[in-house]
Amino acid sequence: METPDRQSLILLLKQAGIEPDDDDLERFRPLIEQYLEALGELHSFDVSDEEIAPTFRPQWSVKK
Amino acid sequence: MSLAHKPTFHLTIDEARHLIRSKALSPVELTRGFLDRIDSVDGKLHSYLAVRAEEALAEARVAEAEILQGYYGGPLHGIPVAVKDQYDISGLPAAIRMKGPNEYKSTEDATTVARLRGAGAVLLGKLMMSGQPGNLPQTCNPWNLDFSPGGSRTGPGAATAAGLCMASLGEDTAGSIRNPASLSGLVGFKPTYGRVSRHGLAPLSWSLDHSGPMTWVVEDIAHMLQVIAGYDPKDPTSIPAPLPYYTASLREDLKGYVIGIPLNYIEETKPRLDPEILTLVDRALIELESLGARLENVTLPSLKVATLPNAVIYANEFFAAHRNEVGRLLKASAASRRARLYLGALPSTADYIQAQRVRSRVKREFAEAFTKIDILALPAQLQPAPRLEGTDALATLYKNLRPDFAGPFNLARLPTLCLPCGLNHARMPVALQLVAKPFDKPTLLRAGYTYQQHAKHYEERPPI
Numbered sequence: 001m002e003t004p005d006r007q008s009l010i011l012l013l014k015q016a017g018i019e020p021d022d023d024d025l026e027r028f029r030p031l032i033e034q035y036l037e038a039l040g041e042l043h044s045f046d047v048s049d050e051e052i053a054p055t056f057r058p059q060w061s062v063k064k
Numbered sequence: 065m066s067l068a069h070k071p072t073f074h075l076t077i078d079e080a081r082h083l084i085r086s087k088a089l090s091p092v093e094l095t096r097g098f099l100d101r102i103d104s105v106d107g108k109l110h111s112y113l114a115v116r117a118e119e120a121l122a123e124a125r126v127a128e129a130e131i132l133q134g135y136y137g138g139p140l141h142g143i144p145v146a147v148k149d150q151y152d153i154s155g156l157p158a159a160i161r162m163k164g165p166n167e168y169k170s171t172e173d174a175t176t177v178a179r180l181r182g183a184g185a186v187l188l189g190k191l192m193m194s195g196q197p198g199n200l201p202q203t204c205n206p207w208n209l210d211f212s213p214g215g216s217r218t219g220p221g222a223a224t225a226a227g228l229c230m231a232s233l234g235e236d237t238a239g240s241i242r243n244p245a246s247l248s249g250l251v252g253f254k255p256t257y258g259r260v261s262r263h264g265l266a267p268l269s270w271s272l273d274h275s276g277p278m279t280w281v282v283e284d285i286a287h288m289l290q291v292i293a294g295y296d297p298k299d300p301t302s303i304p305a306p307l308p309y310y311t312a313s314l315r316e317d318l319k320g321y322v323i324g325i326p327l328n329y330i331e332e333t334k335p336r337l338d339p340e341i342l343t344l345v346d347r348a349l350i351e352l353e354s355l356g357a358r359l360e361n362v363t364l365p366s367l368k369v370a371t372l373p374n375a376v377i378y379a380n381e382f383f384a385a386h387r388n389e390v391g392r393l394l395k396a397s398a399a400s401r402r403a404r405l406y407l408g409a410l411p412s413t414a415d416y417i418q419a420q421r422v423r424s425r426v427k428r429e430f431a432e433a434f435t436k437i438d439i440l441a442l443p444a445q446l447q448p449a450p451r452l453e454g455t456d457a458l459a460t461l462y463k464n465l466r467p468d469f470a471g472p473f474n475l476a477r478l479p480t481l482c483l484p485c486g487l488n489h490a491r492m493p494v495a496l497q498l499v500a501k502p503f504d505k506p507t508l509l510r511a512g513y514t515y516q517q518h519a520k521h522y523e524e525r526p527p528i
Contacts, residue, residue: 016383016409017390024394028403031458035379035407038372038465039415045369045422052420 003033072097073227074525078283080230081139084131091131091142095124095186098144102188102228105528108209110201111223113149114156115189120144123186130184139287141184146229148220149190151177151275152264156190161266174264175299176233176275176292183291188229191219193240194400194460202452205248206526207492211449214244221248224278226528231279231288237268238374238460239470242482245278246495247449249484249526251512252278253285256502257477258303260289261296269381270301272374272474281522282483282513286310289505305503313506316514318355321507324362324437325349332368333467338447340488345443348485348496348515352441355514362433362440366426367472373419373426374471375464380416383408399457407461427476434501439511443469444482444495473499481508484521 004012006025009032013020067079072094075083083089099117106112127142149159152170161168173181180187192203203218205211206226213222220232221244234241236254245252253276260275267273277288290311295304330337353359382404386393390409394402433440446468450459464471473480478499485496496515500508516522 012411013406013409017387018394018406018409019391020406021394024399024402024406027399028406028458031403031461032406032410034462034465035375036410039376042369042372042376042415042422043418045366047418047421047425050421050424050428052417052424 003036073101076281076284077143077230077287084142085136091124091127095120095144098188105226109222109226110203111191111219111228113190113192116187120186120188127184137184140291143230144186144188145180145231146188146191146223147233148235149193150235150266151233153177175261175296179291191223205449206528210451212452214247218244220278221245221250225250225526231277231284234278236274237272237378238464238474241276242444242470246444246482249493250278251282251285251483254480256479258301260293261299261302263296263298267385269378272378282509282516283314286314286509308506313509314513315510316517318357318514321357322437323352323357323359323439323441325359325441326364326367327361328363329367336446341443341494344486344494345496349441351518352515355518362437364429364433366429368467369422370426370472370475371468373422374475376415376419379404379408380412403458403461423475430476438507440499442497444497448488448492469497479505479508481512483512
């Protein structure tokens, strides 16, 4: 996933209610870049027709 | 060592309860001993945020009077314990609620705290946790003060291992019970989600937060769970499942048990996995086999991506939980917490949903695996305790983005026990992790107890 440039990142954070601090933005940027890269990996993982969070069913874990 | 020669701060709950019940040990003297120990040691360790010295002694006097009058309330009666700052204790500030160290005072006990009180436990105080506001000192590892106990300020592991309380309550969103327990040579237990109430626990991530105990031995985990586990109508995610009698699981018997080892996944982590940890965990697995268990390779294809959705859900739920006070939090919080707010604030709906879909897949794979095995076994940590000096405050956040041994089990909400399996060359603790299907704590406790009784790593205490 592409990392937004500094101005876009500031805009994104402001939209979410964060007034970014310059030092924090500098310090956290490598982490944000890794996070966005990891999100790309997450979306590339094929879960086919999997839906959101089904609950465990008792029969799933019955030892055969 | 006989109990008579053991310092009281080295007694386990299981040992102390017999002495208290037979009136050979006074809860007041026991509590005073722990308060003295905190006074003499915690200046070096920095594990406590607040000590309730007078209140704890008053509670111990009540417990003692009750026992002398013939009312014995169970294994925790008169036992000094402590809780992470994340838990509300009525009348005490909750620094982690982010409104400055002294601005916010809890008006009600967390359910778990209330249950500990109800069982007659003595509350020594609140323990440090990462991300608290203010310039608090770093917590040190009692095995070596130059090392971390599993985070920049992680009090429960350090305090329990150093004998500054007999047990503590921690909270695990991405390993925060298991990691400090592993690095401090303790037994740590992350229960099935919904088994132990989260009411009165400051939220980090609603769907990943697990409340659980850290103790010196497996028996004490059983004693703590018997009190804190069980349905709580105040927690909407609490599950009304029957509560087993946990100490009944404490038998040395692994015959017929199948222990699955996710070899592919462990291989995946090898570039970052300390080889000495692998050696000690391998040795523990061989011991489990010699005790009657059968070892089997188990393949869980989604495990390799299961840490990542945990990190995404954590960041998003953390931001959502604090969205309306984010400006104040950014001013008051430590760097790790500010960084997590930044991550959670990034556009996230599709990411959060994808993380939940991967979560479904991971849960399904675990459920299938537990039709063939009783327990999954793997290391509890990738690395031994890191040095405090030079540790990046954001290290945990980076770690959470790559395959590890903690996040997948928060994601799948499975019960997980970690317990010591030796010391490395630098005499720092290493731990084995055992995982079971939901609500199968008895199997975990039995396996952990059997191994513990055989390996006897609990006999060695930190030098502090």
